[in-house]
Amino acid sequence: MVFRDEEGRFHHIGAKFGEVNPFVLLPGSRVRVKRIAKKLDSPEVVWDGRFLMINGFYGGKPVTVIDTGIGPSSAAIVVREVIEGIDFNKHEKAVLLRVGTSGSLQEFVKPGDLVVTTGTVAEESVSERIVGPKYPLCADPDIVRALVKAAEENGYELGKNLHVGVTHAKEALYEVEDPSFSGFPMRARENLELLERLGVLCT
Known part of the structure; x- marks a missing residue:
């Protein structure tokens, strides 16, 4: 069970189920999210709240970039909601990379x-x-x-x-x-x- 609002958005990352891509980059800050997003094709902001999530493509692969905040506790919250947001009926597996x-x-x-x-x-x-x-x-x-x-x-x-x-x-x-x-x-x-x-x- 993870927390969602009445629209089905995850409480912390702001995405709905299926809006998280199977290739995920996890920098610590939203500044780095913006920097990475400049390398993506067709970048689109999914959520700009407590955390910043941007989707796009790199080499034709669907990528999600979202900051984790500082420390393991904050990262654990983000990563759990990210995993829950991936539609594994469409994607056999996912790759999550912590970068920083x-x-x-x-x-x-x-x-x-x-x-x-x-x-x-x-x-x-x-x-x-x-x-x-x-x-x-x-x-x-x-x-x-x-x-x-x-x-x-x-x-x-x-x-x-x-x-x-x-x-x-x-x-x-x-x-x-x-x-x-x-x-x-x-x-x-x-x-x-x-x-x-x-x-x-x-x-």
């Missing part, structure tokens, strides 16, 4: 580099609510390969400005990025150092 920025944990990951996530260290509680505490959060390997191929075709080079590997998700930004903001600064600093030693690419 991260802070590097490795010296070789530079500003402007592209990171393709293969899996996530989940230091947040939302994913546990969805799939339980022990389920590994891994990306679809076919999607990973497709993303790497597309990146290489657009001038990115593995090991140079294209990186593939594990990333880190968190609920608190400043308390993780700067341990001095944490009530447990020593523990937070040690955790950040551990992620770096384990080869986690970014957070």
Whole structure:
């Protein structure tokens, strides 16, 4: 059950059933939604409210772009309504891609580099609510390969400005990025150092 208004629009994303396309890009902000939409053919605003949803086509494929807001909790609300809004009687499957920025944990990951996530260290509680505490959060390997191929075709080079590997998700930004903001600064600093030693690419 998800919340809808009297017109059948989902409460948060504003779309009706069937208005969400099977290829979905999920940036964090509406500014990025607008930036991505400039790359689409025939862009059309579906909803401009709490979140901004734009439909269009890329390479002939129907695409939806919608922002998720900040953090896993907001993203979980948007993603649930997005999934419920796709008509799987018309589409066999869907592809949802979270696109955005991260802070590097490795010296070789530079500003402007592209990171393709293969899996996530989940230091947040939302994913546990969805799939339980022990389920590994891994990306679809076919999607990973497709993303790497597309990146290489657009001038990115593995090991140079294209990186593939594990990333880190968190609920608190400043308390993780700067341990001095944490009530447990020593523990937070040690955790950040551990992620770096384990080869986690970014957070």
